[in-house]
Amino acid sequence: KDDENINSQAFMHWRDRFLNCMEAVNRAQAASGEVKGHYLNVSAATMEDMYERAEFAKELGSVIVMIDLVIGYTAIQSMSKWARRNDMILHLHRAGHSTYTRQKNHGVSFRVIAKWMRMAGVDHIHAGTAVGKLEGDPLTVQGFYNICRETTNDIDLARGLFFEQPWAGLRKVMPVASGGIHAGQMHQLIDLFGDDCVLQFGGGTIGHPMGIQAGATANRVAQEAMIKARNEGRDILREGPRILEAAATRCAPLAQALETWKDVSFNYTPT
Incomplete structure (x- = not known):
């Protein structure tokens, strides 16, 4: 995916970036025989600019475009309508949310933002990780995911759902x-969030000591090993580290990933 901070800087014009990224996507599809994609960030200063960039992404064969939360609610809904008309997936990055969702004295809970964005019509939304660098205890973050994925949210105080929320026919959002x-957290991620979510390993792929391709291999092997173990009835949360270590004996990139990020953790104190 494009980073949320990427717009159209002098060193990386949006049109050049789109062309280069889609060339890489097409090469990867041809080499692997699998469907690949890249979230092209069309966020810009005006709606006219965003429509122009989204149209160009579609012309290049992309099936998904990306916008940032900071473009504003009217612009988000406008891009949602454009995506529906053009059969495109709309990925929303929650860039800027922490200016108010991490304020303990005032502000707005991200749970509310998730509801708003589901009503606005986005297809994807960054909803937290619980085990990565994004703040949130596991149950609270599960509550965010349930807001996005369920047709009816029952009262669930542990996950911050204080009222029943029927969603009627409103489309779901993929969290x-x-x-x-990184790959070493795979058992926690799958245990917390299940199958219906997108796991994005940015630095956990690009930062791999053996290169980007090795980083991607490590993540995929870790995921497939964990899903296989879960489907066999094993307790992946408890046995996860051992499952990953066993898979790493047959996959050098995974072994290197586990060694590289084994001690990485993030600790935030909210304001």
């Missing part, structure tokens, strides 16, 4: 875990 996650 995205992104931010400081």
Whole structure:
């Protein structure tokens, strides 16, 4: 994916970036025989600019575009309508949310933002990781995911759901875990969030000592090993580290990833 801070800087014009990224996507698809994609960030200063960039992404064959929360609620809903008309997936990065969701004295809970964005019509939303660099205890973050995925939210005080919320026919949103996650946390991520989510390993892929391809291999092997173990009935939360270590004996990139990020943790104190 594009980073949320990427717009159209002098050193990386948006049109050049789109062309280069889609060339890489097409090469990866041809080499692997699998569907690949890249979230092209179309966030810009005006709606006209965003429509222009989104149209160009579509012309290049992209199936998904990305916007930032900071473009504003009217712009988000406008891009949602554009995405529906053009059969495109709309990925929302929650860039800027922490200016008010991390304020303990005032502000707005991210749970509310998740509800708003579901009503606005986005397809993806960054909803926290619990085990990465994004703040949030596991149960609270599970509550965010349930807001996005369920047709009816029952009262669940442990997860911060204080009122029943029927969603009627409103479309679901695919929650995205992104931010400081790596292959060594795979058992925690799958245990917390299940199958219906997107796991995005940015630095956990690009930062791999053996290169980006090795980083991608490590993440995929870790995921497939964990899903296989879960489907066999094993307790992946308790046995996760051993499952990963066993898989790493047959996969050098995974072994290197586990060694590289084994001690990485993030501790935030909210204001």
